[in-house]
Amino acid sequence: MSAKWWQKSVIYQAYPQSFNDSNDDGIGDLKGLEEKIPYLHKLGIDVIWLNPIYQSPLVDNGYDISNYEEILPQYGTKQDFQDLLATAHAHGIKIILDLVVNHTSDQHEWFKQSCQSKDNPYADFYIWKDPQPDGSAPTNWGSTFGGPAWEYVPSRGQYYLHCFAKEQPDLNWENPAVRAKVYEMMQGWFDLGIDGFRMDVISLISKRQEYPDAPAGTPYSKSYYVGASNGPRVHEFLHEMNEKVLSQYDVMTVGETPNTNSKQALLYTDPTRQELDMVFQFDHMHLDYGKYGKFSDVRFKMSDLRTVLNRWQKDLEKGWNSLYWSNHDQPRAVTRFGNDGKYRVESAKMLATLLHMMKGTPFIFEGEEIGMKNVPFASLDDYQDIETKYFIAAMRENGEDEDYIKRCVYLRSRDNARTPMPWNGDATTGYGFSNGQPWIKYSPDNAQINVEAALADPDSIFYHYQKLIKLRKQLPIITEGSFDLVKADDSDVFSYVRTLGDKKLLVICSFADEKVPYQLPFDIADAELISSNYHGEVNKLADKLILRPYEALAYYFDK
Numbered sequence: 001m002s003a004k005w006w007q008k009s010v011i012y013q014a015y016p017q018s019f020n021d022s023n024d025d026g027i028g029d030l031k032g033l034e035e036k037i038p039y040l041h042k043l044g045i046d047v048i049w050l051n052p053i054y055q056s057p058l059v060d061n062g063y064d065i066s067n068y069e070e071i072l073p074q075y076g077t078k079q080d081f082q083d084l085l086a087t088a089h090a091h092g093i094k095i096i097l098d099l100v101v102n103h104t105s106d107q108h109e110w111f112k113q114s115c116q117s118k119d120n121p122y123a124d125f126y127i128w129k130d131p132q133p134d135g136s137a138p139t140n141w142g143s144t145f146g147g148p149a150w151e152y153v154p155s156r157g158q159y160y161l162h163c164f165a166k167e168q169p170d171l172n173w174e175n176p177a178v179r180a181k182v183y184e185m186m187q188g189w190f191d192l193g194i195d196g197f198r199m200d201v202i203s204l205i206s207k208r209q210e211y212p213d214a215p216a217g218t219p220y221s222k223s224y225y226v227g228a229s230n231g232p233r234v235h236e237f238l239h240e241m242n243e244k245v246l247s248q249y250d251v252m253t254v255g256e257t258p259n260t261n262s263k264q265a266l267l268y269t270d271p272t273r274q275e276l277d278m279v280f281q282f283d284h285m286h287l288d289y290g291k292y293g294k295f296s297d298v299r300f301k302m303s304d305l306r307t308v309l310n311r312w313q314k315d316l317e318k319g320w321n322s323l324y325w326s327n328h329d330q331p332r333a334v335t336r337f338g339n340d341g342k343y344r345v346e347s348a349k350m351l352a353t354l355l356h357m358m359k360g361t362p363f364i365f366e367g368e369e370i371g372m373k374n375v376p377f378a379s380l381d382d383y384q385d386i387e388t389k390y391f392i393a394a395m396r397e398n399g400e401d402e403d404y405i406k407r408c409v410y411l412r413s414r415d416n417a418r419t420p421m422p423w424n425g426d427a428t429t430g431y432g433f434s435n436g437q438p439w440i441k442y443s444p445d446n447a448q449i450n451v452e453a454a455l456a457d458p459d460s461i462f463y464h465y466q467k468l469i470k471l472r473k474q475l476p477i478i479t480e481g482s483f484d485l486v487k488a489d490d491s492d493v494f495s496y497v498r499t500l501g502d503k504k505l506l507v508i509c510s511f512a513d514e515k516v517p518y519q520l521p522f523d524i525a526d527a528e529l530i531s532s533n534y535h536g537e538v539n540k541l542a543d544k545l546i547l548r549p550y551e552a553l554a555y556y557f558d559k
Contacts, residue, residue: 006196006252006277006361007320008479009046010469011096013365015328016053016075017061018420021434028420028433030076034084039451041091043369043462044469047252048088049198051328052098053081057107059167060145060386061328061418063098063200064105068185085193094195096252101182102201103168110181111169114160115153125178126169127161127207139227140213142220146390149224163204163224165386170228173205173237183245190245196252199276202238203257203268206231219293222259229259235267238275247274254322254361255279262315269319278320278361283308285330295391295408300337302511306485306494313359313483321360325351325368331416332367332374339513340373343550349464349533350552354494354509356468357531357554359483364465366421370454371461374416375443380406384440388413415440422446425453464533471530475556477505492516493547504557510547518545527555 020032030053040048052062055070062072071078088095104111113122129138129150137150137159143166150159151166161170171178186197207228214223238255246253255268257279268276287304290296312321325333334340338347348371356362377383380392388409395405410416419440423432430438431446443449454462472478481498492512498505506524510516520543529538531554538553539546545553 003479004252004277005250006047008473009094009252009361010044010356010472011047011049011361011363012040012043012045013049013051013327013363015051015366015418017051017439018418018433019366020421020423021430021436021438024434024436025074026434026436026438027074029074030071030080030084034080034087037084037087037091037093040093042466043364044466044473045093045364047094047096047195049096049254049363050098052100057105057167059105059165063100064103064107064165064168065100066105066107067109069188082192089193094252096196096198096254097189097194098200099186099197099202100200101171102204103162103164103170106167106169114169115155118156118158121177124172124175127172128156128158129161129211130158139211141224141227142222143224144221145386146221146394161207161224163201163228170207171205173233174207174209179237179240183241186241186245187248190249190251194251196254198280199253199255201258202255202276203230203234203260203279204228205237206234208232221293225259230257230264235273235275238268239273242274242276253277258282262312265312266316266319269316271319278322280322280324280327281312283312288336290408292391292395292408295388295395295412297404297407297411302494303489303491305337306488309358310483310485310488310496316360317482321358322363323355323358323360324363324365325355326365326417327363328365328417329414330365331412331414332372333365334371335374335411335416339550343513344371344373345461346533346548347550348461350509350511350550352461352465352468353507353531353533353552353554356465356472357478357498357505357507358496359479359481359498362472365417367417369462369465370422370449370451372422372443372449373445374410375419375441375445376410377415377441380409382441383409383413383415385414385418388415419443422450423452425450459535467531471554475505475530476500477503477556481505486521487519490518493518495521497521502559504559506553506555506557508545508547508551508553508555510549510551512547513549515539515549516547518547520544524555526559527557530554530556 017028019028020036021028022031053075054065055067056062110122110125114126141149143149145165152159162168214226253276255276265279268279287300288298290298334348420433420438425447454460477500481500484497486495493510495508533552
């Protein structure tokens with residue numbers, strides 16, 4: 001079977017609010033995105049994924065949608081979007097949108113109607129439950145952004161469920177009318193010409209109808225998982241969506257599936273089941289969690305990372321992997337998994353090599369291709385993210401040391417990924433992002449780390465990404481080859497082999513900040529070195545290599 005177009009693609013995630021501001025109001029917009037299509041074309045990407053661009057009160061940066069059919073005015077108009085789509089398509093670039101249908105905004109007309117009574121057409125569009133006999137919430141679930149997952153509405157005398165902020169009520173997917181409305185909305189966007197959807201927390205849409213309490217000891221902010229994660233009808237709903245909508249178009253889908261292991265992911269991505277094309281998994285995102293979950297000062301272990309990524313490569317052989325280091329919900333990859341100081345450039349290139357040579361579809365988050373790192377905000381008051389603010393308050397309430405809180409937030413806040421994209425190093429012009437006051441503060445690193453500097457340096461991280469993308473298009477082994485770990489017990493080096501027929505690709509990536517030896521698994525005399533993140537000769541001694549800090553090498557055997 002020939003590969004699908006999305007299996008051969010590299011996807012670039014653009015965060016519209018922070019990408020490029022065309023009208024100097026301090027907020028990125030669709031015209032600004034359109035201006036930068038030539039830059040993305042130069043990088044070589046095939047698809048742009050846009051975070052939500054729909055109308056929203058922006059309680060959760062657009063993941064609280066008040067109207068699925070209309071564009072957020074700060075971003076532009078429907079015509080601006082169509083212009084962006086046309087320009088992207090003219091450059092051979094597809095566009096996918098963010099589909100947020102586990103919940104809406106509480107300002108959505110459906111929810112406003114649903115609150116009015118128990119017997120109107122929208123009464124059952126959301127999940128309403130009667131209070132307990134003592135008036136308390138139906139279950140003991142907490143919500144991701146703090147507080148209980150239930151909110152009382154006097155006009156109905158009932159509670160509604162919100163797994164996230166109270167302004168994000170969960171839709172009732174048990175109601176066929178809800179599903180019909182969602183499918184109709186999706187068809188509208190496909191008919192406009194979009195090329196697919198990234199589906200927000202899609203593994204949560206089916207709730208267990210008995211609504212069980214979470215067991216004692218369950219982390220409060222994720223306790224709703226007991227009744228909402230990978231629920232009893234989730235695959236039925238997604239198959240129905242595929243049958244009624246997705247199968248009618250040549251599009252791609254990637255589902256965000258929190259609390260989903262690799263075996264469960266195969267149910268979503270096995271093509272014979274006709275659900276989704278791929279999913280975002282979180283196992284490698286949880287390797288550095290601490291007592292406050294993601295907000296910790298714990299450093300990941302490379303051996304754990306290797307174990308997780310190998311498991312997903314192996315378990316999804318019949319499905320398909322999405323490959324990512326970072327996104328709008330995660331800190332910057334080079335800070336988290338690399339070395340953002342002395343070896344920022346080398347480790348950023350190493351991480352890119354490791355990911356892009358794997359089997360699956362790579363995702364690049366904006367700024368990753370120039371090695372942007374976490375943001376040293378001067379004050380905790382500079383953070384905007386709703387999740388970050390909740391955890392700052394929670395840690396303070398628990399009496400944590402202020403320096404510890406600052407370090408955890410610096411290492412983990414979602415705002416690390418959301419500062420404006422620096423197009424040049426000139427602070428007086430807003431680093432090329434905007435001449436207006438930006439909606440969030442700039443990173444002080446922009447003076448050195450910016451697109452203009454990257455494009456001027458032929459040895460930059462940008463051009464390393466560009467070459468990796470070209471290799472993926474040139475060598476079928478990267479898309480189609482099998483995957484096998486090499487030296488699964490190496491303490492410093494993550495290496496693997498891709499195999500396709502009589503061709504092999506050996507990828508060697510050091511996570512050490514000093515020179516380390518690497519015993520070669522086989523002779524590389526006949527191999528071509530197709531990718532390296534250092535200049536000069538590789539240090540080879542007989543049958544082993546002496547790898548420099550964060551060195552990444554890819555050898556191709558074309559027999």
